[in-house]
Amino acid sequence: SQKIEQNSEALNIQEGKTATLTCNYTNYSPAYLQWYRQDPGRGPVFLLLIRENEKEKRKERLKVTFDTTLKQSLFHITASQPADSATYLCALDRGYSSASKIIFGSGTRLSIRP
Amino acid sequence: GAVVSQHPSRVICKSGTSVKIECRSLDFQATTMFWYRQFPKKSLMLMATSNEGSKATYEQGVEKDKFLINHASLTLSTLTVTSAHPEDSSFYICSARGQGENGYTFGSGTRLTVV
DSSP, rough: OOEEEESSSSSEEEEOOOOOEEEEEEEEEESSEEEEEOOTTTTTTEEEETTTTTEEEEEEEEEEOOOOOTTTTEEESOOOOOOOOEEEEEEEEOOOTTOOOEEEEEEEEEEEOO | OOOEEEEEEEEETTTTTOOOEEEEEEESOOOOEEEEOOTHHHHHHEEEEETTTTTEEEOOOOTTTTTEEEEEEETEEEEEOOOOOOGOOEEEEEEEESTTTTOOOOOEEEEEEOO
């Protein structure tokens, strides 16, 4: 069955360091991999999307890599700040069909300590 | 950018009553919306796909008579939890696919507590 795993349930790092979150998947061939941020009691907010034929994508302090051979994505936040503390979800998507549905990992709770 | 408005944000109801949750796409038309349920510290579980003008598609194990979905227009989908029980207490979230490479846009969620 399809499975998405995010390496750790929680990650605690010092402000200013780079946070690296991992997303692994099995039995799935995504066309896209997405990363979302979710704050407590709120819906997820879209951060970045990377296509299956892309290796890396950047947006400000965020960087995502996608290795379809390893079936893994890494999500990096550089120069981390306490405001980056949240739960980060990876999601797999098969395509742009309006009816295409995505599946989510269980998330990693990131805490940035001052 | 695309905005999805979800109401109410919190609702407390008595066992046996029904609760309706609304999800509106404010600045775009959404032929398809998705309804999720999320338990504390768990990921989003897709409940059903709401299709404008037709019946919703439910995921395995989700009772369609319990969770009624109506998608009567291109901007509004509703989820009604019928005859609610305490075990239905959860965080319910709707979403719609964004434009281009903008991922999915989610509502702010509804915290349902059944007492």
